[in-house]
Amino acid sequence: MNIIYGLYANPEAAQRAVDALRAAGSHLKFDERQIVIISGEPHEGYDFADSHLTTRPYRWAVLGGCIGALSGYLLTTLSQKGYPIHTGGMPVTPLWTNGIVIYELTMLGAILTTFIVLLRGARLPSFKSTVKDPEIWLGKILVGVAEPAEAARPELEKCLLLAGATEVKLSSG
Amino acid sequence: MLPISSEARGRMQRTVEQIEKDLLQPIFKSSVKYKIAVSLSAALVLAGASAFGYQLYNGIGVWGINSPVFWAFDITNFVFWIGISHAGTLISAILRLCNATWRRPVTRCAEAITVFSIIIGGLVPLCHVGRPWLAFWMIPYPNQRGIWPNFRSPLAWDFFAISTYLTGSTIFLFLPTVPDFAAVRDASKGLRKRIYSMLSLGWQGTPRQWQRLEVAMHIMAIVIVPVAVSVHTIVSWDFSMTLVPMWHSTIFGPYFVIGAIFSGIAALILAMALLRHFLHLEAYLTPLHFNNLGKLLLTTSLLWFYFTFAERLTTWYGNAPPEMDVFWTSIRQSFSPLFWTMVICNFVIPVPILSIKRFRTITGTAIASCAIIVGMWLERFLIIVPALDHKFLRYAWGTYRPTWVEDTLMASSFGMMALLYLLFSKAVPMISIWEMKVGLQPHGGGIITTAPATKPHGLVLEGPLPTDVPE
Numbered sequence: 008m009n010i011i012y013g014l015y016a017n018p019e020a021a022q023r024a025v026d027a028l029r030a031a032g033s034h035l036k037f038d039e040r041q042i043v044i045i046s047g048e049p050h051e052g053y054d055f056a057d058s059h060l061t062t063r064p065y066r067w068a069v070l071g072g073c074i075g076a077l078s079g080y081l082l083t084t085l086s087q088k089g090y091p092i093h094t095g096g097m098p099v100t101p102l103w104t105n106g107i108v109i110y111e112l113t114m115l116g117a118i119l120t121t122f123i124v125l126l127r128g129a130r131l132p133s134f135k136s137t138v139k140d141p142e143i144w145l146g147k148i149l150v151g152v153a154e155p156a157e158a159a160r161p162e163l164e165k166c167l168l169l170a171g172a173t174e175v176k177l178s179s180g
Numbered sequence: 181m182l183p184i185s186s187e188a189r190g191r192m193q194r195t196v197e198q199i200e201k202d203l204l205q206p207i208f209k210s211s212v213k214y215k216i217a218v219s220l221s222a223a224l225v226l227a228g229a230s231a232f233g234y235q236l237y238n239g240i241g242v243w244g245i246n247s248p249v250f251w252a253f254d255i256t257n258f259v260f261w262i263g264i265s266h267a268g269t270l271i272s273a274i275l276r277l278c279n280a281t282w283r284r285p286v287t288r289c290a291e292a293i294t295v296f297s298i299i300i301g302g303l304v305p306l307c308h309v310g311r312p313w314l315a316f317w318m319i320p321y322p323n324q325r326g327i328w329p330n331f332r333s334p335l336a337w338d339f340f341a342i343s344t345y346l347t348g349s350t351i352f353l354f355l356p357t358v359p360d361f362a363a364v365r366d367a368s369k370g371l372r373k374r375i376y377s378m379l380s381l382g383w384q385g386t387p388r389q390w391q392r393l394e395v396a397m398h399i400m401a402i403v404i405v406p407v408a409v410s411v412h413t414i415v416s417w418d419f420s421m422t423l424v425p426m427w428h429s430t431i432f433g434p435y436f437v438i439g440a441i442f443s444g445i446a447a448l449i450l451a452m453a454l455l456r457h458f459l460h461l462e463a464y465l466t467p468l469h470f471n472n473l474g475k476l477l478l479t480t481s482l483l484w485f486y487f488t489f490a491e492r493l494t495t496w497y498g499n500a501p502p503e504m505d506v507f508w509t510s511i512r513q514s515f516s517p518l519f520w521t522m523v524i525c526n527f528v529i530p531v532p533i534l535s536i537k538r539f540r541t542i543t544g545t546a547i548a549s550c551a552i553i554v555g556m557w558l559e560r561f562l563i564i565v566p567a568l569d570h571k572f573l574r575y576a577w578g579t580y581r582p583t584w585v586e587d588t589l590m591a592s593s594f595g596m597m598a599l600l601y602l603l604f605s606k607a608v609p610m611i612s613i614w615e616m617k618v619g620l621q622p623h624g625g626g627i628i629t630t631a632p633a634t635k636p637h638g639l640v641l642e643g644p645l646p647t648d649v650p651e
Contacts (some may be wrong), residue, residue, distance in 0.1 A: 146196035
């Protein structure tokens, strides 16, 4: 993947770069999905970071909990029916004790769903080669454009530098 | 306002580069002290493995358990280690939910304790079943034997509770480690780079990934707190659901949970003190963290005493003969030396140390924690053995003496904990690098913040820095 990117010392500069790239997108012929932002830490309170805010994982966790509860209910009731003992109509496993198993499986359902939703939402695991710059781990924020048109590169470089990039690089691979 | 040491003052000016360098260093370099610690703990584990091999060859009869004491060191160790597991995930989750910014260097140390102590706690019943290769019989699935787990038994509840807690705690530990795995990946070469590439799952650090990670951690923190409470409550029900004297008690659930948090915090303080020393994390695990955890430890020590007193007073006041037999055997008779050692270790030693600010230092909290670890192991032992020794029928009373096999297995469980923890510290940054960097952001709360009791969480210190805290 070819990426032209700038490194920014602070999130304010990174936000300026993202805004500039969004504004320049139409005439430099790239769309917003081609804008790449990478940092070594989360930055809350900036549009480039908060545009991904969502409450969907919470709802998925609740759904996972419900599925867990249903599994717990089925496990306890089906195994009760599977017991090879005769109880004269008495319950083999009373509701209270089933409730404990159902509770634990509810929680397990919520936990596993959260994990799966995170992996899916964050698009992990992903082993595609991507841009890696050691400066990211030293506090810099990378903002760039993936697969830019050849003719647009000088303009992009200028755009990134104007936003306050400490340096502009081209990564190919 | 809480005073800040000069060490902490220096740390506030710490840069991202320093954090990255300091916290990755233990992964790439090992000190002689570290190697000695690994060798000693590995030797203990080897001794335990040999004792276990001897037990497998000769049968469970090589243990000191016999009628009527069928649970002794093994279940003591089980309850003790499951209790220790409450150090991490529960405390970490509560501090995350409270947005207590001082938690940042502490959480991973704590979460790792949880995962390893649950694993060790879970291994103990496997040893106790005698034929561990048949342990899969406990898993509920349709089978030709026509055997189902008894869902009425608290031991079956344990299986579900501990499995859920282990799964949740492992995920809770793993999720915030992924970005740090990526940091190690990008700082490594060769085989190490390939291993960390897999562990980091291809983490890049896009805003979308960071946002999803934070939401997932928040959900996990919400879910894991009730799970942690349920785990030790269910462990207590292993005892209180039976009609053994002094076990059939409604107080056992909260009593066990408090005891677990108590021993867990002590284990965390001890682990942090050792990590600080062995991995040279003096700039990150500061007196402030020990001071704050020391306050939590003091609170739980007082709560532990309150529960112990309430439990004993209720029994004494009821004066039921079978219960009084157990009561007096632990307070006045054969088990009294252990009982009073427990009281000294869990209350008499820690309370003065932790109450007086001058003593609530790294050394002071570590000494109190050592005493508590011993005291809480004794507490578990004293709940189990005297009650089984002195059940309702006097002719069936018995005695229990541990054998060298049980002693060795117990010692090796501590060795295993140390070994797993040390190896983990070699593979993973023991302090979350990215969370420490967030602490440097203007609104990230700072690495150093005021104590929760003195100012709202998350506020960065403003104005001139106050005087030092004596260590």
